[in-house]
Amino acid sequence: MKLILNQKDLLDGINIVSKAVPSKTTMPILECIVVMAEGDSIKLVANDMDLGIETYVDGMVDEDGAVALKGDIFFEIVRKLPTDEGDVTLDCNANLETVISCGQAIFRIQGLDAQDFSYLPEVEKEECLQLTQLTLREAIRQTIFSISLNESNKLMGGELFESTGDELRVVSLDGHRMSIRKIKLKEEGPSIKVVVPGKSLIEINKILADDNDKSVSIYVTKNHILFEFDQTTVVSRLIEGEYFRVEQMISHDYDLKVKLNRKDFLEAIERSIVLTKNDDKRPIVLQIGDDVIDMKMNTQSGALKEQVEVEKTGKDILIGFNPKFLLEALRIISEEEVCLYMSNPKAPCFIRDDDENYLYLILPVNFNAATI
Amino acid sequence: MKLILNQKDLLDGINIVSKAVPSKTTMPILECIVVMAEGDSIKLVANDMDLGIETYVDGMVDEDGAVALKGDIFFEIVRKLPTDEGDVTLDCNANLETVISCGQAIFRIQGLDAQDFSYLPEVEKEECLQLTQLTLREAIRQTIFSISLNESNKLMGGELFESTGDELRVVSLDGHRMSIRKIKLKEEGPSIKVVVPGKSLIEINKILADDNDKSVSIYVTKNHILFEFDQTTVVSRLIEGEYFRVEQMISHDYDLKVKLNRKDFLEAIERSIVLTKNDDKRPIVLQIGDDVIDMKMNTQSGALKEQVEVEKTGKDILIGFNPKFLLEALRIISEEEVCLYMSNPKAPCFIRDDDENYLYLILPVNFNAATI
Numbered sequence: 001m002k003l004i005l006n007q008k009d010l011l012d013g014i015n016i017v018s019k020a021v022p023s024k025t026t027m028p029i030l031e032c033i034v035v036m037a038e039g040d041s042i043k044l045v046a047n048d049m050d051l052g053i054e055t056y057v058d059g060m061v062d063e064d065g066a067v068a069l070k071g072d073i074f075f076e077i078v079r080k081l082p083t084d085e086g087d088v089t090l091d092c093n094a095n096l097e098t099v100i101s102c103g104q105a106i107f108r109i110q111g112l113d114a115q116d117f118s119y120l121p122e123v124e125k126e127e128c129l130q131l132t133q134l135t136l137r138e139a140i141r142q143t144i145f146s147i148s149l150n151e152s153n154k155l156m157g158g159e160l161f162e163s164t165g166d167e168l169r170v171v172s173l174d175g176h177r178m179s180i181r182k183i184k185l186k187e188e189g190p191s192i193k194v195v196v197p198g199k200s201l202i203e204i205n206k207i208l209a210d211d212n213d214k215s216v217s218i219y220v221t222k223n224h225i226l227f228e229f230d231q232t233t234v235v236s237r238l239i240e241g242e243y244f245r246v247e248q249m250i251s252h253d254y255d256l257k258v259k260l261n262r263k264d265f266l267e268a269i270e271r272s273i274v275l276t277k278n279d280d281k282r283p284i285v286l287q288i289g290d291d292v293i294d295m296k297m298n299t300q301s302g303a304l305k306e307q308v309e310v311e312k313t314g315k316d317i318l319i320g321f322n323p324k325f326l327l328e329a330l331r332i333i334s335e336e337e338v339c340l341y342m343s344n345p346k347a348p349c350f351i352r353d354d355d356e357n358y359l360y361l362i363l364p365v366n367f368n369a370a371t372i
Numbered sequence: 373m374k375l376i377l378n379q380k381d382l383l384d385g386i387n388i389v390s391k392a393v394p395s396k397t398t399m400p401i402l403e404c405i406v407v408m409a410e411g412d413s414i415k416l417v418a419n420d421m422d423l424g425i426e427t428y429v430d431g432m433v434d435e436d437g438a439v440a441l442k443g444d445i446f447f448e449i450v451r452k453l454p455t456d457e458g459d460v461t462l463d464c465n466a467n468l469e470t471v472i473s474c475g476q477a478i479f480r481i482q483g484l485d486a487q488d489f490s491y492l493p494e495v496e497k498e499e500c501l502q503l504t505q506l507t508l509r510e511a512i513r514q515t516i517f518s519i520s521l522n523e524s525n526k527l528m529g530g531e532l533f534e535s536t537g538d539e540l541r542v543v544s545l546d547g548h549r550m551s552i553r554k555i556k557l558k559e560e561g562p563s564i565k566v567v568v569p570g571k572s573l574i575e576i577n578k579i580l581a582d583d584n585d586k587s588v589s590i591y592v593t594k595n596h597i598l599f600e601f602d603q604t605t606v607v608s609r610l611i612e613g614e615y616f617r618v619e620q621m622i623s624h625d626y627d628l629k630v631k632l633n634r635k636d637f638l639e640a641i642e643r644s645i646v647l648t649k650n651d652d653k654r655p656i657v658l659q660i661g662d663d664v665i666d667m668k669m670n671t672q673s674g675a676l677k678e679q680v681e682v683e684k685t686g687k688d689i690l691i692g693f694n695p696k697f698l699l700e701a702l703r704i705i706s707e708e709e710v711c712l713y714m715s716n717p718k719a720p721c722f723i724r725d726d727d728e729n730y731l732y733l734i735l736p737v738n739f740n741a742a743t744i
Binding site: 070072073076077080081082104105106107108109110267268270271274275277301302303304305306307308 | 442444445448449452453454476477478479480481482639640642643646647649673674675676677678679680
């Protein structure tokens with residue numbers, strides 16, 4: 001195989017597929033990135049068996065072939081090649097000895113047999129969901145923080161992707177809270193209901209463009225989900241099992257509604273966690289009155305009292321929360337004002353907009369009223 | 373004690389003294405920052421027994437007093453106070469209960485008795501060395517990388533500060549290499565020869581201004597060195613013992629002189645360490661000819677050949693180095709061209725300018741010529 005490539009194009013391609021290179025494995029071949037050249041096309045492939053990524057790189061093919069190169073070394077070599085010395089040559093002989101050169105720098109590394117590699121599973125592409133890369137990226141970012149990578153319940157380590165055809169709903173939950181984002185689809189797509197591993201979504205998010213003009217197509221089969229965008233294809237295994245009954249956890253009844261400035265509330269909670277460093281189980285206690293919330297945090301390190309102005313309708317309430325859960329939801333919302341809906345100190349609090357494009361459920365925590 | 377302060381001024385002051393707050397200690401009082409108010413002046417003090425820092429903060433004193441507050445919590449509280457809500461009030465009662473408030477946020481933390489604190493040692497200020505903060509900062513930055521925090525030789529963990537009156541020389545060495553920077557002093561000062569702990573210098577460097585108009589005064593006693601700048605005083609303990617005989621290690625004879633482009637050489641060495649990830653003892657081998665250096669690196673991961681253009685006078689040489697040592701010296705030099713002076717593959721290589729404002733000594737390493 002002999003290829004001539006632009007350094008930046010090659011580096012970008014390696015950067016994309018390297019998201020599927022496992023850092024530790026007992027099978028050296030899986031730590032590799034496969035470079036394949038056939039006709040005019042140059043393809044890079046990596047696969048950690050849960051997540052597989054393929055991407056095409058522009059370049060000139062002088063001679064077809066394929067080789068598997070250790071991912072970390074290949075990435076570092078290409079990253080450090082001189083950028084002002086013209087094109088990169090990648091030349092692999094029959095013994096898979098691979099020479100990567102650019103300007104005066106000539107690297108020689110031993111490749112492995114690309115035939116031993118585990119390629120991406122075949123995914124039958126029928127109907128697809130289409131959305132913009134930015135939309136998918138945002139939906140993942142705005143929900144991924146409430147997955148739980150707890151081994152005892154694998155479903156909590158994934159996100160529900162559920163579509164009724166014209167709307168995609170992305171859901172994550174960890175037993176203490178739940179995050180939901182809804183996306184209106186411009187084109188009608190298939191109905192789907194699958195659980196995608198959070199780890200896969202975290203990696204996919206790193207390579208999706210921050211761009212509303214670029215689209216991504218999503219295909220689903222029984223065991224896999226496939227994302228197709230730009231010159232890249234990502235296939236992730238799905239998590240098996242029936243996801244939690246999301247509808248049953250959501251209530252639209254409430255006894256009080258609180259409207260407040262998100263930034264003020266967020267900063268007050270950020271201050272409260274200053275005191276939880278050595279004592280992170282302490283709740284923030286909110287006394288919600290008609291015009292203000294009186295906030296209190298008491299830990300071994302000290303105490304904080306704080307007031308935030310609100311517009312409240314409904315009864316007063318004294319309720320405690322894990323401040324981290326409030327914080328993570330409030331940070332992810334972009335609106336200037338948010339509404340909280342509550343019923344009693346044991347019932348979940350909902351942070352949602354009127355159309356429920358976002359909905360964050362947070363369970364309150366018990367606290368000893370005597371210590372407040 | 374009752375004080376009214378600007379949030380940013382207070383935060384800056386805490387940030388300065390916190391460099392002397394130890395992260396772990398068996399004496400809780402040492403983890404504190406002391407706030408002292410007397411008359412018009414507000415002083416913050418921290419001391420980890422090796423390094424002590426005092427700084428003055430602008431503010432209004434309503435009531436004199438002193439209290440020791442846990443450094444990490446105090447810093448985090450002040451950092452998170454609302455910045456647009458006006459001044460910070462710090463109010464400490466007779467039981468040392470301290471209220472720090474700003475706007476609607478009211479923190480209450482328990483202070484400790486400031487009388488139990490270990491204050492900075494008295495340093496008799498006689499003659500001083502004067503230089504600009506930027507100059508000192510640069511001299512530390514350009515030498516600190518070659519100290520060794522190896523317990524078996526404490527002197528290697530420090531830097532020699534040696535002045536003959538009109539020139540300050542800063543030296544560090546770790547047994548494999550040595551770094552020297554010389555600074556011409558504008559005003560004649562005392563002759564000194566002391567070894568300052570590297571850890572102290574690293575912390576001092578974080579608080580020195582990046583400014584050639586601001587000066588720093590250095591006072592030395594038998595056991596301590598004192599740096600005075602802006603509103604801050606830093607006192608460090610010295611390392612006892614006779615420093616290495618620096619002059620004896622320096623030779624001005626050489627058999628070849630190589631002049632090269634620093635950036636090209638640096639980038640070639642950076643490429644070579646890509647291959648040393650799992651095999652970091654491998655030398656980079658330089659075959660120095662009349663117009664080029666042929667560079668070679670061979671490791672388990674692969675091989676690199678590279679050429680760098682040079683102007684050489686003197687004989688040819690085949691010599692090996694730990695690439696990390698070359699790298700760290702070359703990165704710190706700002707000149708576009710550098711000169712290397714060598715004699716034979718066993719003798720030290722010197723990288724220095726004509727006036728020896730900088731001098732880096734690097735010992736070569738043995739290598740098996742058969743593997744090259």
